[in-house]
Amino acid sequence: MKFSRLVLPGATMIAATYGLARFSFGLLLPDMNESLEMSEFVSGMVSSLFYLAYCCTIILSTVITTNEGPRRMIISAGLSAFAGLVLIAVTPNVWVLALGVLLAGASTGLASPPYGAAISLWIKTDQQGKANTWINSGTSFGIVLSGLGAIFLTPNWRLTYLIYAILTFLILLWNFRVIPKVGTSSSLMLQKGNLSIRGVKGAIPLIFASLILGISTAAFWTFSRSFIEEAGDYSDWQLSGFWVIIGIFGVLGGFSGSLVERWGLSVGYKLGSLSIASASIMLSFTSENWLVPYLSAGVFGCFYIFLTGVLLVWGTRVFITNASLGIGIPFLLLAVGQVLGSLLAGLLIGTWDYATAFMLYGIIGMVATLLGPKKNKIE
Structure with a gap:
């Protein structure tokens, strides 16, 4: 096709x-x-x-x-x-x-x-x-x-x-x-019934990396707009514009497949996870100046889509005979991490404040950097 x-x-x-x-x-x-x-x-x-x-x-x-x-x-x-x-x-x-x-x-x-x-x-x-x-x-x-x-x-x-x-x-x-x-327009037949992760090389690092990345990105998805709304005097269109910036720069994340082919899976993963972490840390220093939150939104949008693209490539390489499982597992764990991360973020914000919570989530993102694929292999 x-x-x-x-x-x-x-x-x-x-x-x-x-x-x-x-x-x-x-x-x-x-x-x-x-x-x-x-x-x-x-x-x-x-x-x-x-x-x-x-x-x-x-x-x-x-x-x-x-x-x-x-x-x-x-x-x-x-x-x-x-x-x-x-x-x-x-x-x-x-x-x-x-x-x-x-x-x-x-x-x-x-x-x-x-x-x-x-x-x-x-x-x-x-x-x-x-x-x-x-x-x-x-x-x-x-x-x-x-x-x-x-x-x-x-x-x-x-x-x-x-x-x-x-x-x-x-x-x-x-x-x-x-x-x-x-069975139509394809030289590759569907392989059925292979739903186990047992004995699949590289599955465990993929699972933990997806879970931690989900936790580290939860605060941004759930509370970033509330944070900047509290931190500065923004109009409704400026607050919505913050969201548009995430989406516009996210389009650049579509190049992750090409960059992984050029730089390797390990380099792509580290670049993405470090950038995601930096976006949360950057937002923790937000002020009434619109430039900082908008820059943070651009970095987050670009590298969130980039990083999920890297997880897609990583997952399909780990589960090479079952692409749906290779996508389903990292995306499921990413969502589970976001559920846990959202609950924790609400607790941290209520106990301390937005800035402290986003700084901590940036640190969690830094930890996720250590869990990626090694030397461009899948283990």
């Missing part, structure tokens, strides 16, 4: 599930709280459903993709995102909102593993690393769209979600037409 024929619809599906269905929620939440009269506790509980749904469905998606191939899960991801966005747009109360959030969050877990399998089936071996990382960078395009939506459509959050739902449906139709069934 031609590289762009799979990568372009794949990147847009990741943009819809991660960017529109998942990350847009935090930007629109203040207006939703006001409309639905939700307390901070209730909105926090609803937000946690994204992570819960993600952790469950990425396991399901990995199993089904391994046994049946990628098409069914890719279509299911699009349907789940579309249904979730529609429910959020029309929700009359917090219960329907929670159901919409569950479906929207589920779409992200459903989407990630099957694209790794699709790439291993239909993309040439020497192009698979680049294909994985460019599809993964679709998250950045989705974040940019969600940030722009927050700037121009925030008072009309229902209309915003309805527009997102329409875009997602069109992307679903595109993928439905493009993704072939297993």
Whole structure:
């Protein structure tokens, strides 16, 4: 299959599930709280459903993709995102909102593993690393769209979600037409039933690195906007602009596959983890000057997508006969780490302050640097 024929619809599906269905929620939440009269506790509980749904469905998606191939899960991801966005747009109360959030969050877990399998089936071996990382960078395009939506459509959050739902449906139709069934247009047959990590060389370092990286990035995803809002006198469009910067620079992370090929996996991992750590440390020194938080957002956006791309390449090299497992395991552990990291960050911020918490999370990111692949091998 031609590289762009799979990568372009794949990147847009990741943009819809991660960017529109998942990350847009935090930007629109203040207006939703006001409309639905939700307390901070209730909105926090609803937000946690994204992570819960993600952790469950990425396991399901990995199993089904391994046994049946990628098409069914890719279509299911699009349907789940579309249904979730529609429910959020029309929700009359917090219960329907929670159901919409569950479906929207589920779409992200459903989407990630099957694209790794699709790439291993239909993309040439020497192009698979680049294909994985460019599809993964679709998250950045989705974040940019969600940030722009927050700037121009925030008072009309229902209309915003309805527009997102329409875009997602069109992307679903595109993928439905493009993704072939297993056994067609492929010289590589799907290997079924290989779901064990036992005896797989390099699996344990991959697991621990993904978990620690998830913890180290949680504070930024969850509390960075709240931090700068408290630290300085920013307008709504400047706060949303902070999010847009994360997405715009995240597009650069799509080059991680090419850089890994040139520099090696170990160098790419160390560069990414050190940069992620520096973004949190940089933000801990934030002030009323917009330059520091915006610079931090650019570094974080670029190297978060870069680093998840490195994890994709690392995972598919470790689980060389099962690409869906190679993507599912690091992304699952990344999400588990973010759940734990968010809970810990809230506790640290409540006990001390934002600056101290972000400094500590930067140090955790430095620790993650020590857990990467050694000398470009997978062990």
